[in-house]
Structures are given as structure tokens and as C-alpha cells.
Amino acid sequence: MADAAPSTVDHLRVGTSGYSYPEWCANGFYPPGTSAREMLSLYARRFTATELNYTWYQMPKAAAMERMLPKVPPGFGFAAKLTRTMTHEIDPQGWPSQAVQFREGIAPLMQAGRLLAVLVQLPPAFDRADTNRRYLARLLDALAGLPVAVEFRHRSWAVDPVFTELEKRRVTLVTVDVPALPHLFPTLPVVTHPELFYIRFHGRNARGWRSGNMQKQFDYLYSDAELASWSRDTIPRMAARARNGIIFFNNHVRAQAPRNARMLMAQLASTMDPPQPTAADPSR
Amino acid sequence: MDRSIIHINVADFAVAVERCLDPCLVQRPVIIAPAGAARATVYDMSEEAYRAGVRKGMPLRRALRLERGMTVRPPRPARYEQAMADLLRQALPYSPLIEPGDRDGHLFVDVTGTSRLFGPAVDVAWRLRRQARKTLGLDPIWSLAANKRVAKVASRLVKPQGEYIVAPGDEAALLAPLPLWLIPGIEAADLDRLHPLNLDHVHQVIGLDPVHLQVVLGHRTAAVLEALRGEDHAPVLPVGQAPPRVALDHTFATDTHTSTDLHAALRPLVETAGRQLRQQGRVARRIGIMVEHSDGRPCARQLRVEPPSANDLALWPPARHVLTLATARRTRIRHMRLICDRLVYPPAQLPLFETERRTVLRQERLVNALDRIRKRFGTQAVGFAMEQMASAPSIKL
Numbered sequence: 001m002a003d004a005a006p007s008t009v010d011h012l013r014v015g016t017s018g019y020s021y022p023e024w025c026a027n028g029f030y031p032p033g034t035s036a037r038e039m040l041s042l043y044a045r046r047f048t049a050t051e052l053n054y055t056w057y058q059m060p061k062a063a064a065m066e067r068m069l070p071k072v073p074p075g076f077g078f079a080a081k082l083t084r085t086m087t088h089e090i091d092p093q094g095w096p097s098q099a100v101q102f103r104e105g106i107a108p109l110m111q112a113g114r115l116l117a118v119l120v121q122l123p124p125a126f127d128r129a130d131t132n133r134r135y136l137a138r139l140l141d142a143l144a145g146l147p148v149a150v151e152f153r154h155r156s157w158a159v160d161p162v163f164t165e166l167e168k169r170r171v172t173l174v175t176v177d178v179p180a181l182p183h184l185f186p187t188l189p190v191v192t193h194p195e196l197f198y199i200r201f202h203g204r205n206a207r208g209w210r211s212g213n214m215q216k217q218f219d220y221l222y223s224d225a226e227l228a229s230w231s232r233d234t235i236p237r238m239a240a241r242a243r244n245g246i247i248f249f250n251n252h253v254r255a256q257a258p259r260n261a262r263m264l265m266a267q268l269a270s271t272m273d274p275p276q277p278t279a280a281d282p283s284r
Numbered sequence: 285m286d287r288s289i290i291h292i293n294v295a296d297f298a299v300a301v302e303r304c305l306d307p308c309l310v311q312r313p314v315i316i317a318p319a320g321a322a323r324a325t326v327y328d329m330s331e332e333a334y335r336a337g338v339r340k341g342m343p344l345r346r347a348l349r350l351e352r353g354m355t356v357r358p359p360r361p362a363r364y365e366q367a368m369a370d371l372l373r374q375a376l377p378y379s380p381l382i383e384p385g386d387r388d389g390h391l392f393v394d395v396t397g398t399s400r401l402f403g404p405a406v407d408v409a410w411r412l413r414r415q416a417r418k419t420l421g422l423d424p425i426w427s428l429a430a431n432k433r434v435a436k437v438a439s440r441l442v443k444p445q446g447e448y449i450v451a452p453g454d455e456a457a458l459l460a461p462l463p464l465w466l467i468p469g470i471e472a473a474d475l476d477r478l479h480p481l482n483l484d485h486v487h488q489v490i491g492l493d494p495v496h497l498q499v500v501l502g503h504r505t506a507a508v509l510e511a512l513r514g515e516d517h518a519p520v521l522p523v524g525q526a527p528p529r530v531a532l533d534h535t536f537a538t539d540t541h542t543s544t545d546l547h548a549a550l551r552p553l554v555e556t557a558g559r560q561l562r563q564q565g566r567v568a569r570r571i572g573i574m575v576e577h578s579d580g581r582p583c584a585r586q587l588r589v590e591p592p593s594a595n596d597l598a599l600w601p602p603a604r605h606v607l608t609l610a611t612a613r614r615t616r617i618r619h620m621r622l623i624c625d626r627l628v629y630p631p632a633q634l635p636l637f638e639t640e641r642r643t644v645l646r647q648e649r650l651v652n653a654l655d656r657i658r659k660r661f662g663t664q665a666v667g668f669a670m671e672q673m674a675s676a677p678s679i680k681l
Contacts, residue, residue, distance in 0.1 A: 020451075022285065023400045036286045037453030057406050058449045067457060084410075214403035254400075 012239060012272075013049035013077060013116070014265050016257040017200065017250035020054075027255035044072040047261065049079065049116060051248045056081040056121070059098065060105030069112055077116040079149070079198075079246060080106050086139060088123045099142040110146070116246050117149045117172065117198060124183065128156035140169055149174050149198040152185040166192040175199045175238070177230075179206035189234045191241040199235070201260065203251035219253040222260045224267075231267035239272065286452040288405035289520060290393040291435035292371065292412055294424045295444040297389030298328035301367045302357050304421040313354045317344045325590075327359045331444045339636060341591060361387060367420065372523070374415045378408050381520040383432075386569065386626045389424070392432050394520035406449055413447070430455065433516035436468050436629075455514035460487040468629040469511030469565050473648035474504060486512050503656060507565060528566070529625035530557045539578045539616035546607060546617065553622040554596055554603045555667060559655065561594035561624060568592060568624035571602050573610040576619040585609040592628055596654075596668065597647045599624070 020039050024030050030042055043050060052060070060080060068078075083102055086095050102118075109115040120139070126132055140148060150166065151174035152158070166173050172193040177200070178184050191197045203220025211217060239245055247264065249257035294300050298316045303309045313332040318324045324344040336351040348354055364387040371391055372384050381394035393412070395405045402408050409426045416422045427438035429450040437459065438448035450458055463485055464470050464478065477500050483489050489497070490512050498505045510516075521528070534549045550573075561568055572586030587606045593599060603622065611617060657666045 018404070021399065021404065022288075022397070026400075033285065035452060037451070053404075054406055054449055057410050058447050063457065064451065064454065067454065214407055215399075215401065 011243075012235075012245045012247070012268070013047075014247045014261050014268070015047040015049040015051070015249075016043075016252065016261055017051040017248045018053040018252060019043040019050050021252055021255070023253075024255040024258070029255040029258045040068060041071045044076050046258070048075060049077040049246055049248075051079045051081060051119065051250075053081055055102075055105070056084050056087075059083050059085075059101050062105055062108050065106060065108040069108065069114065072114075077114050077246070078109050079117040079119050079248070080109065080115065081119045081121060082143075087121055087126075090135070095139070096142055099139070103143075103146070106146075115147065116244075117196060118143060118146045119149050119151060119174070119198075121151045121174075122153060124153040126152075127154045128159070128162070140171060144169075147196060148172065149196065151176060151200060155183055155185050158186055158188060163190050163192055170195070172196045172198050175234075177201045177204070179204045179209050181206055181209060189238050191238050193242065195243050197238045197242040197245045199230075199238070199245070199247045201247070201249045201251060201257075203256075215253050218251045219256070220251045221256040222251070222263070224263065227260065227264050227267055231264055231271055235268065236272055285396065287394065287396045287430050289429055289432055289435045290395060290405065290409040290412065291427045291429070291432070291439050292375070292389075292391040292393065292409075292416070292424045293426075293436075293439045293443075294367075294371070294389030294416075294422050296328055296330055296334075297367070297387070298359060298364055299330040300389065300422055301363055302360075303330075304367075305363070309355060309357075313338075313351060315344070315347055315354050315356045316359050317347075317356055319356060319358050342636075367422070370420050371416060371422070371424075374419070375412055376523065378402055378412070380522055382523045383521045385628075389422075392435065392520045409447070431514070431516035432518055432520065433468050433511065434458065434514045437462070437466060437514070440466055456490075459512060459514050460485075460490065462486050464489065464512075467511050469516075470508060471504075471630050471648070472644060473652060474501060474508055476645050476648075477501060502652070503659070504652075528564070528627050529623055530560045530564075530568070530627075531621060531623045532556055533619065533621045535619045536617060539618050541611065541614065541616045546611060546620070547604065549620060550603060550607055550622065551600075551668060553620075554599050556663075557622055557624045558594055558596040558599055558651065559658070559663075561627070562651070562655065564627070565629070566627040567594045567630040568599070569626035569628060570624070571599060571606055572623040572625070573603070573606045574621040574623065575610045575617050577613065578616040578618050581613075581615070583610050583613065586623075589624075592626075592630070594630065595647050595651050597651065600668075 020036050022036070025032050025034050030039060034042065083098060085091050085098050091098070106115060106118070149172035163173060170193050173190050175187065175189050175198065176185060177187055201222065203218050205217065205220040208216030208219055249261045251257050251260065299314050302314065302316065311332070313336055314330040315326055315333055315338060316328040317326050326338055326340055326342045326344060326347050328340065329338045333354060338347045338350060344356070368384055368387050368389070372382060375382050375391060375393050379393050379395050379398060383392040385391065395402070395408050399405065406428055409428050413424055413426045416424050423445060425439045425442055425446055427435045427448040427450070429435035429438055430452045434450050434455050438450050442448050459467065464475055467486065478484070478489060481500065490509070494505055494509060497509070501508055532553045534553055536545070536549065540546065568589050569592040570586055571589050572584060574582060574584040576582050585606050587602045589599065589602055654666055
């Protein structure tokens with residue numbers, strides 16, 4: 001684990017995985033009738049960071065990233081998910097050039113100092129086989145210099161040599177909160193990079209997890225008690241070992257993610273230095 | 285509410301289907317054209333053949349001279365229709381609003397307001413593509429935008445493979461650097477008027493004062509600006525709804541079988557159909573005639589319009605031909621219906637060869653002039669004389 005142990009967290013940011021969900025208008029997070037083009041600026045009034053999910057579907061384009069920046073206040077940060085052609089649909093020949101393209105695509109965020117992390121989310125079938133280990137090593141080499149965070153879904157990666165290697169490479173291991181299902185990577189509050197820890201809350205909907213439908217998989221609302229164990233114990237412990245922390249809620253269905261994010265922010269405010277919202281609440 | 289329109293596009297559809305059936309064709313230059321026909325023309329071609337210079341409608345002999353080792357396969361429309369039906373079936377669970385193309389590998393799916401059921405639109409688009417790959421062996425391009433026009437442009441940008449998400453509000457930035465011919469709704473005549481002024485890209489035209497553009501584009505100004513701004517209010521039609529078409533009828537006062545009477549009745553139908561197509565900004569790929577004989581027996585015949593057109597002068601020869609086919613029986617005709625269907629956006633690219641190019645542009649200019657006269661003085665103000673319409677593009681006023 002990380003040797004350096006900063007005593008305080010400079011920046012702890014809480015947000016949601018994605019922000020452009022039309023259904024959030026009906027659920028009260030955005031005012032009714034909000035256009036998709038207005039969502040980011042409204043979102044940025046409540047949270048200080050977001051995860052860009054669409055970069056998983058499509059290679060990011062520098063021009064689109066540049067257009068996003070003026071919509072958010074100074075200090076707002078982004079985590080960009082690595083494109084699927086390097087994680088879930090790997091093109092054996094093409095991926096190195098795609099890694100270069102990805103770097104070019106997110107360059108405006110990097111140059112503006114707004115890139116918090118590049119999230120490498122690996123699929124459930126990506127186990128710790130030799131070929132996969134070699135691929136991951138080459139991928140991390142190709143992404144060297146970027147603030148990379150790796151999220152495993154297969155539990156075979158939950159072993160010390162993996163954490164040691166990530167630590168050596170200064171790569172963040174993503175801590176996940178998921179349903180307690182066999183084969184899933186467990187919840188491990190391990191900090192492998194003294195600069196950044198990264199937590200993703202996916203919800204605990206065990207029944208919907210393998211439904212193949214995102215609306216069922218991520219349909220979950222954390223209770224106060226469930227989040228309290230994180231805010232009282234786990235997050236402060238991780239925060240003690242890293243300078244920055246980002247926490248995202250992926251249970252986006254029916255706007256449960258922003259609701260839980262606000263809930264966690266309120267709890268953290270009473271236990272440690274709170275993450276500061278940047279501007280007035282748009283609903284006020 | 286912003287609309288979420290997915291465009292699924294299997295590039296070089298006929299070749300893609302043939303490659304599913306015969307994997308040996310993968311990564312080889314393939315031409316789809318009727319084998320054995322003396323004057324066969326190219327129906328479709330692979331990306332490799334396209335790069336070698338092969339184009340749709342090109343004589344097969346000329347295409348084969350462009351590169352050695354071209355594989356030629358005959359068109360099998362039934363297979364393409366089946367593949368289209370399979371694509372459509374996969375999209376059906378996601379929306380009632382699905383507009384398939386005509387055996388061309390295009391599919392528009394309107395998933396506006398379905399995110400509570402199926403998740404974000406982008407995820408639906410990705411799943412459609414994944415299903416097509418997994419179950420059909422096709423690898424379609426997909427794009428997501430707020431309307432059909434922008435979704436189609438986005439697909440064209442990544443052809444032959446890939447995906448493109450156009451965030452609402454990003455339409456203008458997407459279109460600005462693009463060449464005009466890439467925008468659906470921009471016609472060859474528009475390009476011909478703008479090119480001499482060195483106006484070849486969207487940002488060059490969009491920045492001009494509409495009053496100045498009016499001098500160059502005339503009545504087309506509003507439509508051109510709408511296209512270049514990426515606006516398109518056309519809905520995605522519900523599944524099963526009859527595809528758009530123009531159908532016009534004529535009932536003879538006295539049953540007849542003389543060619544003069546038949547042509548005299550057909551001529552205004554063709555002119556009206558052409559005008560309606562131009563108003564819709566579409567071109568017809570097929571023209572058909574249904575006649576009802578004096579004894580009540582019907583007969584229907586149809587022909588492909590190649591290249592697709594909305595120009596009266598281009599529609600007239602196939603219309604006359606199909607009339608001849610439909611009235612081959614020596615019985616008088618009581619009723620005639622003209623149908624222009626398989627409507628598509630007009631191709632903005634001009635013909636490859638100078639002579640054809642001149643003819644097309646001259647015909648377009650003439651028809652546009654007629655439209656302007658009719659708009660001002662009424663539809664009866666001007667028309668084609670029979671003999672001239674049959675041959676040369678000249679008119680009698």
C-alpha cells in the first residue's frame with residue numbers, strides 16, 4: 001500500500017457517474033423541461049466533479065471537451081472513462097493507436113487541469129489470466145503519465161501482488177460498492193496511490209445486477225445507515241492515506257445517484273472537512 | 285425535450301450481407317452487379333472497390349478495368365430485404381418509432397423518452413450495434429443526435445466503421461467545418477451556385493447574410509440555411525407505417541388506349557409529382573403506374589429511377605416506359621395512378637463526367653425556374669410541350 005500518508009485530504013469530491021439523464025428532470029434533480037445542453041452547468045452548481053460515461057461509448061474528441069469547459073466553474077473536475085475498444089471490446093491490433101487517440105481527445109481537460117482520473121473499467125470476464133495480465137501491463141504503459149484508476153470486476157484480481165504493482169506504477173485501485181455476488185470484485189478500501197483514491201457506488205441490487213438492463217442493474221437507493229459506515233469509517237481511513245479523493249454514485253436510475261451523493265456529502269460534513277459545492281443550488 | 289434519434293447504418297449494405305454469407309469476400313474488393321448483362325452497372329461496392337474508383341451506377345466493364353482481382357457478385361435483393369427485416373426486428377423492442385430504409389442498411393430509431401425503460405439512448409445505440417454484430421454478423425455504424433439530418437451526417441463522418449454521438453447544442457460546431465455536399469438536403473444545383481463564389485463549406489455559407497444568399501440561392505435560401513444549421517423537424521415514422529411516397533391519380537372522362545391521350549394525362553402527373561418531391565426535399569428511386577382497364581382488371585408496373593431524381597425531365601422517360609409496360613394489354617384504360625416511392629435525400633454529389641454533369645445541372649436550373657414561375661403565377665402558368673418533354677429539355681410558354 002502507499003507509503004506516503006498525508007494527514008489531510010486536500011480535495012474530496014463527490015459526484016455522479018454521468019450527468020445527462022433526461023429522467024432526472026422527472027425525478028426533480030433538474031427542473032422540468034431542462035435541455036440536455038443545460039444539464040452540465042446545472043449539475044456543476046451542486047457537485048464539484050463528474051464521471052464522463054460517454055467516453056466509454058465513443059472516443060473523446062478534443063473539440064467536444066473544449067466546449068464542455070466553459071459550462072463548469074473553476075475547480076470542477078472530470079473523470080473520463082476509457083473507451084470500450086480498450087477494455088470491453090479490445091481490438092488486438094488497433095488498441096495502441098486508440099490509446100494515443102484517447103490521449104489527444106482528453107488533452108483539453110488535461111491542459112486545463114480538470115482531469116481528475118482516467119477510469120479503466122474492466123469487464124466481469126476479464127480475469128487474471130496471463131494474457132489479460134500482459135494486456136493490462138501494456139495498456140498501463142500506454143497510458144503512463146495520465147492519472148489512471150483501474151476498476152476490476154473479476155475477483156481474481158483481489159490479491160496483494162496486483163495492489164503492489166499498481167502502487168509501483170502509481171495507479172489508483174478503484175474501490176467499489178457492489179452487491180455481494182460471487183465472482184464480483186469485493187469492496188476493498190485499498191489505497192495504491194498517495195495522490196488519489198477513487199470510490200464508485202454501483203448500488204446493491206443483486207437481483208438486477210445480471211439482468212442486462214442498466215435500469216435494473218443500477219436501480220438502488222442507499223440508506224443513511226449504509227452510507228454512514230462509509231462516511232464514518234472507510235472514507236476517513238482512505239482519506240488519511242491519499243491527498244485527493246473522488247467518490248461517484250452510479251445508481252443513476254430515478255435520480256438516486258445525486259440523492260445519495262448529497263446524503264454522503266452531508267454525512268462527511270459532520271465527520272471530516274466537507275467537499276464544498278461551488279455555487280447555489282439550481283433548485284432554489 | 286431534446287429528441288434522441290439513433291441512426292444505424294450498415295455501410296455498403298449489399299456487400300456486407302454477401303460477406304456474411306461468404307467470409308472469403310472479407311477485405312477483398314467486391315462489386316455487386318448483374319453478371320452476364322451486356323451493359324451491367326454497379327449496384328453496390330465494397331470500401332476497397334470504392335477506393336479503387338468504383339462508383340454506384342458505373343458501367344461494370346469500366347469498373348473492372350480499375351483494378352485487378354475484383355470479385356463480382358450478382359445482386360440478391362431478397363437477401364438484403366431479409367437482412368433489413370432482421371435489423372428492424374432487433375430494434376423493435378426499443379421503440380415504436382423506427383424508420384427503415386429500402387434495403388439499404390439504414391435505420392432511424394427514435395428513443396426519446398425511453399430512458400426509464402431501457403437506460404440512456406447511447407447505451408441503446410451501442411446495444412443495437414452489438415446485437416447486429418453478434419446475431420447477424422453485420423457491423424453497423426451508429427450515431428446519436430437530436431434529429432435525423434444530424435444523425436445521418438454523423439454517420440457519414442465515420443463511414444465505413446465507427447460511432448458518433450452529437451450532444452444537443454453541438455450541431456453547429458459539428459457541421460461548421462464540413463463540405464456542403466455532405467449535408468443531406470443540399471442539392472447539386474445549390475453546390476453549383478455556391479461553388480463559383482468559393483463557398484464550399486458550411487461555415488462559409490452560414491456566416492453570410494440571408495439577404496445576400498437570397499441573390500444566389502433564390503427560393504432555396506431558407507431550406508439551405510435550415511439544412512446547414514442542422515435543423516430537421518421530420519419525425520421518425522412509426523414502424524409499419526407506409527413509407528413516404530407521392531401518389532397521383534387521373535380518371536379518363538372517356539376510356540382510352542391511344543398513346544396521345546395516355547401521355548397527355550401522364551404529363552401533368554409527372555410534373556406534379558416532381559414538384560411535390562422537390563417540396564419535400566426528397567428524390568424518388570422508383571416510379572410505378574397502376575392502371576385500371578375498362579373491364580375492371582388492374583395492371584401495375586414499376587421501374588427503378590437511376591439516378592434517383594425529383595426532376596420532371598429525369599422522371600419523364602421512366603414514366604413513359606412504365607406506362608407502356610402497364611398498358612401492354614389492348615384494352616381501354618379507365619383510371620391511372622402514378623406512384624413515386626423509395627424516397628431518399630437527394631445525393632448532392634454531381635455526376636462524375638462533365639457531359640452528364642452539364643445535363644443534370646441544366647435540367648435542375650430549368651425545373652427550378654419553372655417552380656418559381658408556378659409559385660408566382662399558378663401551377664397552370666407554364667408546362668412542358670409533349671414533344672420536347674419526350675426528348676430535349678426545352679419548354680413552350
